[in-house]
Amino acid sequence: MNPNRGRSNVRAGLVAAVGFLLLDAVLLVLAGWWSGRAGLVVWGAVFFLGAVGVVVVWRRYLAHLGELEAARRAARKEVDRMRIALKEGQR
Secondary structure, rough: OOOOHHHHHHHHHHHHHHHHHHHHHEEEEEEHHHHHHHHHHHHHHHHHHHHHHHHHHHHHHHHHHHHHHHHHHHHHHHHHHHHHHHHHHHH
């Protein structure tokens, strides 16, 4: 199983979610502007901020994944180093 396949599926879901939020934001702002209803414009701004929030949280998630991968590589190197030391000590 390809480990990047799960990430690409999540990325596709993220793009769809942000796209729908931005579309809703634009449509709400336009409907509010054309009809003169400030409430719709406010909700459009809320949806826009929601889309920005999703992107910010996604970027933080990717940063945490990078940190986890670096820690996993470091732990693997340490385990390999310990195995080599144990093999040399048994000789």
